[in-house]
Amino acid sequence: MKTLAAFAALALISTGFAQEVAPEAPKYADLAAFQESSGYAIFTANNIWMMVATALVFVMHLGFATLESGLTQSKNTVNILFKNTLIPCIGLLTYAVCGFNLMYPGADYAGGWFGFAGFGVSAGNEVANLTDVYNAGYTYWTDFLFQGMFAATAATIVSGAVAERMKLSAFLVFSSLFVAIAYPITGMWKWGNGWLNNLETPFYDFAGSTLVHSVGGWGALAGVLLLGPRLGKYSNGKVRPILGHSMPLATIGVFLLWLGWFGFNGGSVLSANPALTSLVLVTTSLAAAAGGLGAALTSWVVLKKPDLSMALNGILAGLVGITAGADQMAAMSAIIIGLISGVLVVFSVIFFDKLKIDDPVGALSVHLVCGIFGTLAVGIFGNLAGGAQLMSQLTGIVAIGVFTFVFAYVVFLVLKLTMGIRVSAEEEIEGLDLGEHGNEAYPDFTPAHKS
Amino acid sequence: MKTLAAFAALALISTGFAQEVAPEAPKYADLAAFQESSGYAIFTANNIWMMVATALVFVMHLGFATLESGLTQSKNTVNILFKNTLIPCIGLLTYAVCGFNLMYPGADYAGGWFGFAGFGVSAGNEVANLTDVYNAGYTYWTDFLFQGMFAATAATIVSGAVAERMKLSAFLVFSSLFVAIAYPITGMWKWGNGWLNNLETPFYDFAGSTLVHSVGGWGALAGVLLLGPRLGKYSNGKVRPILGHSMPLATIGVFLLWLGWFGFNGGSVLSANPALTSLVLVTTSLAAAAGGLGAALTSWVVLKKPDLSMALNGILAGLVGITAGADQMAAMSAIIIGLISGVLVVFSVIFFDKLKIDDPVGALSVHLVCGIFGTLAVGIFGNLAGGAQLMSQLTGIVAIGVFTFVFAYVVFLVLKLTMGIRVSAEEEIEGLDLGEHGNEAYPDFTPAHKS
Amino acid sequence: MKTLAAFAALALISTGFAQEVAPEAPKYADLAAFQESSGYAIFTANNIWMMVATALVFVMHLGFATLESGLTQSKNTVNILFKNTLIPCIGLLTYAVCGFNLMYPGADYAGGWFGFAGFGVSAGNEVANLTDVYNAGYTYWTDFLFQGMFAATAATIVSGAVAERMKLSAFLVFSSLFVAIAYPITGMWKWGNGWLNNLETPFYDFAGSTLVHSVGGWGALAGVLLLGPRLGKYSNGKVRPILGHSMPLATIGVFLLWLGWFGFNGGSVLSANPALTSLVLVTTSLAAAAGGLGAALTSWVVLKKPDLSMALNGILAGLVGITAGADQMAAMSAIIIGLISGVLVVFSVIFFDKLKIDDPVGALSVHLVCGIFGTLAVGIFGNLAGGAQLMSQLTGIVAIGVFTFVFAYVVFLVLKLTMGIRVSAEEEIEGLDLGEHGNEAYPDFTPAHKS
Numbered sequence A, B, C: 001m002k003t004l005a006a007f008a009a010l011a012l013i014s015t016g017f018a019q020e021v022a023p024e025a026p027k028y029a030d031l032a033a034f035q036e037s038s039g040y041a042i043f044t045a046n047n048i049w050m051m052v053a054t055a056l057v058f059v060m061h062l063g064f065a066t067l068e069s070g071l072t073q074s075k076n077t078v079n080i081l082f083k084n085t086l087i088p089c090i091g092l093l094t095y096a097v098c099g100f101n102l103m104y105p106g107a108d109y110a111g112g113w114f115g116f117a118g119f120g121v122s123a124g125n126e127v128a129n130l131t132d133v134y135n136a137g138y139t140y141w142t143d144f145l146f147q148g149m150f151a152a153t154a155a156t157i158v159s160g161a162v163a164e165r166m167k168l169s170a171f172l173v174f175s176s177l178f179v180a181i182a183y184p185i186t187g188m189w190k191w192g193n194g195w196l197n198n199l200e201t202p203f204y205d206f207a208g209s210t211l212v213h214s215v216g217g218w219g220a221l222a223g224v225l226l227l228g229p230r231l232g233k234y235s236n237g238k239v240r241p242i243l244g245h246s247m248p249l250a251t252i253g254v255f256l257l258w259l260g261w262f263g264f265n266g267g268s269v270l271s272a273n274p275a276l277t278s279l280v281l282v283t284t285s286l287a288a289a290a291g292g293l294g295a296a297l298t299s300w301v302v303l304k305k306p307d308l309s310m311a312l313n314g315i316l317a318g319l320v321g322i323t324a325g326a327d328q329m330a331a332m333s334a335i336i337i338g339l340i341s342g343v344l345v346v347f348s349v350i351f352f353d354k355l356k357i358d359d360p361v362g363a364l365s366v367h368l369v370c371g372i373f374g375t376l377a378v379g380i381f382g383n384l385a386g387g388a389q390l391m392s393q394l395t396g397i398v399a400i401g402v403f404t405f406v407f408a409y410v411v412f413l414v415l416k417l418t419m420g421i422r423v424s425a426e427e428e429i430e431g432l433d434l435g436e437h438g439n440e441a442y443p444d445f446t447p448a449h450k451s
Helices: A002-015 A028-036 A040-070 A074-103 A140-161 A168-190 A209-227 A247-269 A274-302 A308-323 A331-354 A363-380 A387-417 A425-430 A432-437 B002-015 B028-036 B040-070 B074-103 B140-161 B168-190 B209-227 B247-269 B274-302 B308-323 B331-354 B363-380 B387-417 B425-430 B432-437 C002-016 C028-036 C040-070 C074-103 C140-161 C168-191 C209-227 C247-269 C274-302 C308-323 C331-354 C363-380 C387-417 C425-430 C432-437
Strands: none
Touching: A028 A040, A040 A074, A040 A140, A040 A247, A040 B040, A040 B247, A040 B274, A040 C040, A074 A140, A074 A168, A074 A432, A074 B247, A074 B274, A074 B308, A074 B331, A140 A168, A140 A209, A140 A247, A140 A363, A140 B274, A168 A209, A168 A387, A168 A432, A209 A308, A209 A363, A209 A387, A247 A274, A247 A308, A247 C040, A247 C074, A274 A308, A274 A331, A274 C040, A274 C074, A274 C140, A308 A331, A308 A363, A308 C074, A331 A363, A331 C074, A363 A387, A425 A432, B028 B040, B040 B074, B040 B140, B040 B247, B040 C040, B040 C247, B040 C274, B074 B140, B074 B168, B074 B432, B074 C247, B074 C274, B074 C308, B074 C331, B140 B168, B140 B209, B140 B247, B140 B363, B140 C274, B168 B209, B168 B387, B168 B432, B209 B308, B209 B363, B209 B387, B247 B274, B247 B308, B274 B308, B274 B331, B308 B331, B308 B363, B331 B363, B363 B387, B425 B432, C028 C040, C040 C074, C040 C140, C040 C247, C074 C140, C074 C168, C074 C432, C140 C168, C140 C209, C140 C247, C140 C363, C168 C209, C168 C387, C168 C432, C209 C308, C209 C363, C209 C387, C247 C274, C247 C308, C274 C308, C274 C331, C308 C331, C308 C363, C331 C363, C363 C387, C425 C432
């Protein structure tokens, strides 16, 4: 009930940013002038592409929900689905309350490390607001929604890694703070024109290998370390595989994530610029394809048989790997980055198990390891390759990693010491669906009067 | 076989509207002139956005199919899927035959209550047709397809409420009549420039909280009342929960519906106007998020544990609630409307069970209750708030409700007295999949050689 | 391991097309001039629509994955998913290596039968490349990606037909060669301006009833003939149905394929031309609807009960049927073509079983039979109807059919004589998931503590 009170407060805050007023009807006089101008058609086209991209990033939340539930046991499925359903809800609401204004504070910040443009979002339908300072090419509202959908993906990454043993209430508190505060602050360092964007050789992260994926990965690592592995995962020096319950769900998830990446990377052009959007979609898809093939072949060699879940994670690895430099690579470079990511993810999954770091869905390998690799790759391949760039990439990776890991570790630790972060052993064995929700995922499922 | 004959007749009519001829090749002379004009780029952009919106509304049919089958028992899954597969087929075909011309009769109607522009759809590729009187900003064909996809959603809403006990043949006859006749007539009252659009303070329903969702809800209510509850649902004054068979399917459904609503509401702007489309996507998503959070918290308090199906229905409740005024609300108003809808849906589900009105998927609570609330909300929040508006909203809700409920009740009653609307008790117990289709949903499903 | 070596070689080639260099940063001087021009807004709009279409065609791969796995047994699900995951990966990579340049060789080919523009894809961000010779209205990169997504669908069609008994390694080798060589060569005959495009009355195939669907169908037929039926399918002169394991998955697949066809056909306009794209979406959707209704009614009459899998295949049949002439039909013609396709598919499924040609998912009936019918329909209905056109359609069907069937038969035969194409009887009985992958599809699936 403590959690409930906290959320009720959050809900109240969500609705309480008082400076907001209902937008007036469009001022057609102004709009008419703008609509006559030669820039209006391109502005409209940009806005269409960004809305499409926003919808595609939204699809990623369904991708994560199906991927994570597919790769975990059916006794924890309702819990996974519930978390992944609430995360975009909480993510969008907190982004409206404070996240957006932390991430894009305008000129109003100290030293490029922190700034805040005030609670709440507000913009009328006036032309002045349509051409917002951050995105001269489309509307303020599209900007907010695209970035809000983005923000929530960082929290979703954590969800998979801590699955099957974390308390729901603690997870919801953690992810609210993570998406409302931690993600926007480090995001501002680069995308809000903060200090990383103002290095002599600016740190480069096109669509978030570091700002989104490794951020999610660091949060996940903190959680996993403080939670410990699932019961029975590591015993007598052996790794016991705890398999998922539905490979079709997992496969649906990966395809939807690939689809969503059309918007995640394609939308990060922040316009419908034909040269850049098209190139980005090509590098993104070729890296995904190479990652899938690379991981499939690697698993075939290493594990003797071609493993579906490795192929799936290989696609995601390729996607995460290309994300930092998707607009700066030739096709061949994208394929190489994807292949390396696909190989990397297989060994990384094995490596984390060696360390007894239990990550049910491979989120650390995909998002943290390949997020770091992809960020470094910007300094190794493509238009920006070079020593100075590589140093800037390292600077960004380390700075954002340290901040995010420390933030997440402290929050998880405080939660562990207060409300607790792990369910009881009984509940873990019985499943979190009954324990946390009193629901089951497949209550009336009666397959097959099999002949 | 009687049904078959009826459908064969329908199919013949579908193909028989004889005034149609193959469109001639585009008259490039005319098109060239249009393409040189300054309006052509915006016309093209509008048309792209409307085609995207059409595709997204189509996705809603998959959303309903998965949501409804997830929330019902696996012995009735084929039946649900079959209905939801046929509904968009029948909906599009009947809309081509007569629905579109009932809903948008042009100037050719009596008193704003009824009009008909003739059987069939037809338009060449000429410029004259590209700039149709109803939608000066995009093509006649896009207009038809967008509206046709819309129309079919009203019938889908009924499908869920009457699930697990209604005869397939009767359902198909009902939904054909519902989507071909009832929906377009009340739709015309507002969107076809009928009497509700010509009140002194015009009734306002941006994208169909009333015209689509409560219409579906009223149809559902008529069906549920005449069918009665499923066997064993209410006995000895107790409510026995009959749980669904797959929460992953239900979750997929809700995410797809949210995605589809980007097109349902975003496309209802009827252009790519950047100011309006962007605002509408924001209010829509914030209301969905607030609805999900509101219902999750409410269920946590009322049912003691956070319930996934309530959170899912809360998202839908928020979406239905914002639909009537999505273009007239500020962000805060959208959040408030979503939150109220989310709370409302939980109590409404409990309330209908108290009344022994058995609605397996919560369609009445989501679409009827929140559809009405959302329509009233236009008179309470946002740009149009005011007493006169509230009265017009009430007028529209009541007029459309009475017409639709009476229409649906009479059709269901006639079907009940002739072909029957409810399967036998034996079939209901065995499941409609075997009874109606001779199929099973999971015939060769053999999970787990579990270790 | 032989397979592995082959794939390693392929992977090396993929990354080895050495003429590629990282694209330079956009030459803003040139771009600025282009962006000032009156054509830039339309160019941008075209490019947006083609990128959306590309994303939708990508969705078809998920559609095939879910459809095929739904219609087959759960012991072979991982195998199906693995194939359908790798196919778009291999398809995109081989298309980058050679497919694209085989299919669109430019002026550089002999007699319209074969040409090759060299290994690899490469284009800078320069304006010159943005306005590629093949597609003056959008970018080279979008062209490549759209066509690459298309190419991979042809291989996917084969996957379903050979399911539940074909060796994974042999399938991957076959589909690599099929998509890298066979598909682009016949594709060039028409779309690369080859000899079929230069007949006196040019062969017409708008979006690939023949070039994609019947090509996939011929490949499937060759495979099915050389593989033979699944164990126990035909015994003592009887047909034993081997049912699928999840009708929800199959239904999801068909809806996603319909959705994807918005891009498959809508994108085949190769611009955002409002007149053509809108008409194409309408004919496509009406044919799908009529196909679904036609097959449902036909199954109701022939099989006595309405069969879900027939309704689903009917939708696909209607979609394949309209594909060749989607831009040349009036609404009524589209409905008629869809209806005929829907009826055809039911009898075709029964017919192939009579011939003891075992096709687990109905791919031959949908893609080969309705692909041929749809191609002929261009000469029977719509703008191009006429005897000369019908002869050209026949010419194209036969020429492409002979080439593709012979190519596929030879490849399958060589594979059969070398590495083998069929798994052992023990493996087939146990399931390919354990045999080929050592994975199961539902390892930790524990439905229902059923009350």
